[in-house]
Amino acid sequence: xxxxxxxxxxxxxxxxxxxxxxxxxxxxxxxxxxxxxxxxxxxxxxxxxxxxxxxxxxxxxxxxxxxxxxxxxxxxxxxxxxxxxxxxxxxxxxxxxxxxxxxxxxxxxxxxxxxxxxxxxxxxxxxxxxxxxx
Numbered sequence: 326x327x328x329x330x331x332x333x334x335x336x337x338x339x340x341x342x343x344x345x346x347x348x349x350x351x352x353x354x355x356x357x358x359x360x361x362x363x364x365x366x367x368x369x370x371x372x373x374x375x376x377x378x379x380x381x382x383x384x385x386x387x388x389x390x391x392x393x394x395x396x397x398x399x400x401x402x403x404x405x406x407x408x409x410x411x412x413x414x415x416x417x418x419x420x421x422x423x424x425x426x427x428x429x430x431x432x433x434x435x436x437x438x439x440x441x442x443x444x445x446x447x448x449x450x451x452x453x454x455x456x457x458x459x
Contacts, residue, residue, distance in 0.1 A: 415456045423447045 342349065410418075426444045431437035450456055 409458055412456055415458075416451065419447050419450050419456070423451065
């Protein structure tokens with residue numbers, strides 16, 4: 326036996342992409358699926374489900390594509406009058422709003438000033454004999 330036995334030469338290390346060659350197709354497929362999902366989800370938000378037309382959010386390009394017909398006449402909208410809210414319920418509502426405004430922690434001076442103004446208005450409503458109708 327010779328004392329100078331030579332160890333076998335080290336095998337060349339494969340590059341990173343070649344070591345994980347089975348992971349790449351999976352990674353690309355998942356990436357494509359997520360991208361497609363996000364793209365379709367934003368498209369669904371832009372379309373109006375009732376009429377199927379693109380809403381005004383999508384810009385003037387969509388407005389140019391839709392044909393304009395002069396025969397379309399909008400029907401009058403009928404608004405039903407609601408019963409007036411009783412004064413006691415309005416007072417309770419204003420008291421609740423005032424309590425909620427007191428709980429608010431303002432972040433800066435401007436927000437504190439705005440909350441104080443709103444509280445002052447609510448106090449005026451609660452202190453008056455009559456309350457404006459809602």
